[in-house]
Amino acid sequence: MLLAVLVLVVAGCSSSGGKSHGAVTVAPIVEKDFKISARSYELRAGQVDLSVKNDGPDAHELIVVRENGSGLPMRADGLTVNEDAVEKRTLGALEPGQPGGTRELNVRLAPGRYVLLCNMTGHYLGGMHTELVVS
Amino acid sequence: MLRRRHRFAPFDSRGRFTIAAILITFAGFSAISVFLSIRTTRHSQHRAAVLQVAARQRAIAERYVNEVLLVSSGATADPAATASLLTASADALLDGGEAPSLPGDDDEADLPAQQGKVIRAQLKQERRLAHDLGATGQAILEKKPTLAVPLTAGEDIAARDPVVRLRVLAGLTANTSLNAARTIAIENDRGINHLITTQVLLGVGGLFTSLLLAFGLIAATRRQTAHFRSLVTASTDLVLVFGRGGCRYASRAVLEMVDRPEPDLLGDGLARFVHPDDLGMLRATSEHGEPAEIVFRMRNRHGEWRQLDAHVTDLRGNRRLRGVVLNARDVTERMRLEQELTRQAFHDGLTGLANRALFRDRLDQALARSLRTKEPLAVLLLDLDGFKQVNDTLGHDAGDKLLRAVAERFDGVVRPSDTLARLGGDEFALLIDPATESEAEDVARRLNEAVGEPLVLAGRELSVGASIGIVAHPGGHADGDDLIRHADIAMYAAKDAGRGHHQVFRYDMALEFGELLALEGELRAAVENGELCLHYQPEIDVESGKVVGVEALLRWESESRGNVSPGEFIPIAEATGLILPLGDFVLREACAQTARWLREGLIEDRFVTWVNISAKQLAAGRVGTAVDQALEATGLAPKFLGLEVTETAIVPDGSAGERAREELQMLHDRGVHVAIDDFGTGFSSLSQLRHFPIDMIKVDRSFVKGVEHDAKDAAITANIVTLAHALGLVAIAEGIESDGQLASIRELGCDLAQGFLFARPRPPEEVSLVLAQGTCSPDDERDPATA
Numbered sequence: 001m002l003l004a005v006l007v008l009v010v011a012g013c014s015s016s017g018g019k020s021h022g023a024v025t026v027a028p029i030v031e032k033d034f035k036i037s038a039r040s041y042e043l044r045a046g047q048v049d050l051s052v053k054n055d056g057p058d059a060h061e062l063i064v065v066r067e068n069g070s071g072l073p074m075r076a077d078g079l080t081v082n083e084d085a086v087e088k089r090t091l092g093a094l095e096p097g098q099p100g101g102t103r104e105l106n107v108r109l110a111p112g113r114y115v116l117l118c119n120m121t122g123h124y125l126g127g128m129h130t131e132l133v134v135s
Numbered sequence: 136m137l138r139r140r141h142r143f144a145p146f147d148s149r150g151r152f153t154i155a156a157i158l159i160t161f162a163g164f165s166a167i168s169v170f171l172s173i174r175t176t177r178h179s180q181h182r183a184a185v186l187q188v189a190a191r192q193r194a195i196a197e198r199y200v201n202e203v204l205l206v207s208s209g210a211t212a213d214p215a216a217t218a219s220l221l222t223a224s225a226d227a228l229l230d231g232g233e234a235p236s237l238p239g240d241d242d243e244a245d246l247p248a249q250q251g252k253v254i255r256a257q258l259k260q261e262r263r264l265a266h267d268l269g270a271t272g273q274a275i276l277e278k279k280p281t282l283a284v285p286l287t288a289g290e291d292i293a294a295r296d297p298v299v300r301l302r303v304l305a306g307l308t309a310n311t312s313l314n315a316a317r318t319i320a321i322e323n324d325r326g327i328n329h330l331i332t333t334q335v336l337l338g339v340g341g342l343f344t345s346l347l348l349a350f351g352l353i354a355a356t357r358r359q360t361a362h363f364r365s366l367v368t369a370s371t372d373l374v375l376v377f378g379r380g381g382c383r384y385a386s387r388a389v390l391e392m393v394d395r396p397e398p399d400l401l402g403d404g405l406a407r408f409v410h411p412d413d414l415g416m417l418r419a420t421s422e423h424g425e426p427a428e429i430v431f432r433m434r435n436r437h438g439e440w441r442q443l444d445a446h447v448t449d450l451r452g453n454r455r456l457r458g459v460v461l462n463a464r465d466v467t468e469r470m471r472l473e474q475e476l477t478r479q480a481f482h483d484g485l486t487g488l489a490n491r492a493l494f495r496d497r498l499d500q501a502l503a504r505s506l507r508t509k510e511p512l513a514v515l516l517l518d519l520d521g522f523k524q525v526n527d528t529l530g531h532d533a534g535d536k537l538l539r540a541v542a543e544r545f546d547g548v549v550r551p552s553d554t555l556a557r558l559g560g561d562e563f564a565l566l567i568d569p570a571t572e573s574e575a576e577d578v579a580r581r582l583n584e585a586v587g588e589p590l591v592l593a594g595r596e597l598s599v600g601a602s603i604g605i606v607a608h609p610g611g612h613a614d615g616d617d618l619i620r621h622a623d624i625a626m627y628a629a630k631d632a633g634r635g636h637h638q639v640f641r642y643d644m645a646l647e648f649g650e651l652l653a654l655e656g657e658l659r660a661a662v663e664n665g666e667l668c669l670h671y672q673p674e675i676d677v678e679s680g681k682v683v684g685v686e687a688l689l690r691w692e693s694e695s696r697g698n699v700s701p702g703e704f705i706p707i708a709e710a711t712g713l714i715l716p717l718g719d720f721v722l723r724e725a726c727a728q729t730a731r732w733l734r735e736g737l738i739e740d741r742f743v744t745w746v747n748i749s750a751k752q753l754a755a756g757r758v759g760t761a762v763d764q765a766l767e768a769t770g771l772a773p774k775f776l777g778l779e780v781t782e783t784a785i786v787p788d789g790s791a792g793e794r795a796r797e798e799l800q801m802l803h804d805r806g807v808h809v810a811i812d813d814f815g816t817g818f819s820s821l822s823q824l825r826h827f828p829i830d831m832i833k834v835d836r837s838f839v840k841g842v843e844h845d846a847k848d849a850a851i852t853a854n855i856v857t858l859a860h861a862l863g864l865v866a867i868a869e870g871i872e873s874d875g876q877l878a879s880i881r882e883l884g885c886d887l888a889q890g891f892l893f894a895r896p897r898p899p900e901e902v903s904l905v906l907a908q909g910t911c912s913p914d915d916e917r918d919p920a921t922a
Binding site for chain 2: 056096
């Protein structure tokens with residue numbers, strides 16, 4: 001089973017990520033076949049507004065999971081992450097969205113490391129995951 | 136806000152166009168709707184096929200993985216065929232064409248090329264992934280390292296295990312296929328939603344447009360109806376519609392005429408305003424729709440009966456009307472005018488009595504009746520005595536008043552069934568039907584009594600009388616003209632008998648008056664046509680033979696009769712009053728001629744032109760005015776004019792004789808000469824002669840005729856001459872025709888002589904030659920050509 005790298009970020013000091021509107025930090029995220037990229041991978045802890053844009057061509061979902069050092073367990077099919085197993089540390093999720101649209105996901109991020117992933121069949125293993133460090 | 140002005144178009148036919156527009160709108164909208172439905176349904180069908188093929192890709196991808204694994208473990212399978220199936224299907228999905236069938240499963244499907252940007256991007260991605268899957272499977276089968284296989288769809292697979300890599304790629308391919316299928320389904324839903332929205336919009340739009348047009352049609356129809364209504368209501372024509380229950384409609388003009396609301400007129404309500412005599416006719420007309428024209432009376436708001444002339448139109452067969460329509464106009468004024476014109480045509484404007492035309496009409500009717508019944512009738516002609524004097528002295532207004540007063544009195548005597556008419560001037564006629572001769576005479580007496588009552592006119596008390604001619608028709612056949620002519624003759628006879636008399640026509644009268652009557656008409660025409668002129672006969676001084684004066688004599692050169700003797704026409708002129716204008720004419724003409732001679736130096740200072748004045752003229756009391764007017768008009772001095780009057784004219788007692796004497800005296804005082812004409816025939820009292828203003832006595836020709844041989848005539852003539860000289864008057868002998876007569880009168884001392892011996896009466900230009908000569912000897916007349 002191949003596990004993605006899970007990084008745990010300690011409540012950080014990074015101040016270079018996203019724009020801050022009062023208490024809310026807006027963090028632009030771009031999904032594309034088959035990768036997830038962020039303008040900044042280091043965010044300040046607190047209320048974070050993930051602005052997720054799908055550049056397609058396929059539909060994609062977005063799940064935010066806090067890392068705890070044990071990586072992400074896979075389902076028995078070996079192709080998708082076992083979401084039930086990580087439910088407790090899942091901070092939020094966006095259902096699959098058609099390409100061309102931008103959606104918001106509001107999460108309160110404590111300092112630490114978080115994985116952003118798309119769990120549609122093969123997408124996670126095909127490269128659609130990234131890590132954010134929140135300080 | 137300004138309202139759009141609509142053309143006044145009661146006969147427009149726009150309704151049909153609007154209905155057509157509504158139908159076309161509905162058809163157009165329905166066609167668009169059906170077209171869109173078909174297109175959307177067809178797209179839907181295509182999408183279903185595409186959806187099936189896209190969904191099928193997942194199964195093919197998984198089958199491919201299984202077949203690769205089977206072949207790797209030594210089992211038999213054909214993964215290459217499956218890979219090509221996968222890529223062929225992906226190609227067909229993207230660009231259209233035939234998607235191959237799954238062996239032993241389904242049929243080929245003909246797919247359309249996809250147009251949407253998103254779906255095409257997804258299908259292209261699917262094709263890339265299928266390619267990567269195929270390439271990886273191939274590497275596994277050929278035992279080559281899978282990590283070396285280049286990936287084209289942007290995937291970044293961290294796993295190194297070839298089988299894991301193959302499954303990830305199959306998962307990606309299947310997932311992308313499903314996503315593409317979902318996108319197509321969404322597109323389909325969206326298309327159907329669009330269709331539903333479009334259909335709803337089309338339905339609403341079509342309905343709205345149709346409603347607009349329908350409202351326009353209704354508005355136009357209303358306007359058109361309003362136009363028609365205003366045509367009917369604003370019309371001054373009175374429109375009535377009758378149906379089974381009586382009056383069913385009355386136009387505004389009718390309501391205004393009777394000043395009642397419509398319900399009061401409907402049904403049998405109209406009958407209260409229609410004249411009872413006309414009601415039956417109106418009911419019959421409104422039931423049968425004929426005759427086409429009727430005249431009936433209706434009472435208006437002021438209670439006046441108005442005559443309505445109605446045009447009747449039978450529209451009982453008309454489905455919409457089912458009634459009889461009356462278009463009526465108020466013709467009261469027109470009929471009143473017609474009646475007035477008729478009245479004027481048959482009545483005398485001055486007295487309101489019947490005129491000659493109506494009298495003739497009534498007479499003809501009465502004669503026609505008499506022909507059947509043999510009943511007698513009578514015609515009376517009345518002529519006022521003394522009317523001309525009133526007219527001439529008091530003026531025409533007074534004359535008119537007199538006529539009206541007399542007409543009233545006559546009218547009070549006659550029965551309503553008699554016809555009293557004014558024929559013209561002072562001539563009236565009365566038709567009494569039926570009447571016997573004695574009854575007619577009774578009426579004539581009563582008429583004369585009525586008219587004889589004194590009456591005050593212009594401040595003067597007048598007494599007029601009437602000369603009445605009666606013709607009694609015993610019944611049977613008679614001619615109206617004859618009756619009137621006979622009544623006329625009888626009237627002249629009555630006139631002769633003096634004022635206030637009546638005469639019943641007898642046939643011997645006709646013989647006596649026949650000629651006279653004919654002459655009167657011609658004489659009147661002669662006066663108008665200028666057929667009258669003056670001739671002059673010189674008066675000679677017996678001693679010197681000098682011409683000292685002329686007598687002016689009236690001549691009538693009739694076109695039809697030749698020269699008419701004054702003895703014939705003067706009595707007629709006197710009888711009819713024509714003598715007055717004739718007398719004026721003679722005075723004026725004689726004065727004018729004398730003035731001309733004076734200017735030409737043909738006459739001397741003591742020359743006198745003598746004019747005969749009739750008794751009638753003197754009685755009319757207007758000789759003074761006539762002389763004044765003639766002298767003034769011609770500028771002649773009074774001493775050149777002499778008036779010859781008869782004894783009878785000046786002698787009668789009473790006011791007429793008195794007035795005549797006064798008038799002559801006045802003229803004489805101013806220098807006008809006066810002579811007594813025909814002296815010796817009038818039995819005048821010689822003693823009275825002294826009081827008359829006389830300059831000359833004219834010895835009547837009857838004495839002169841016998842003066843030569845008859846001792847009595849000679850004695851009378853001598854006495855007259857002596858008398859004249861005793862009174863200081865000049866004596867003249869007229870009718871000298873022979874030298875013997877001339878010698879006799881010269882011997883008797885007569886001063887002047889006049890007669891054919893010297894000169895016949897001649898036209899003025901010939902007399903001028905005599906005057907130029909100064910003397911007139913007997914020889915001149917015997918051979919006038921040498922004179």
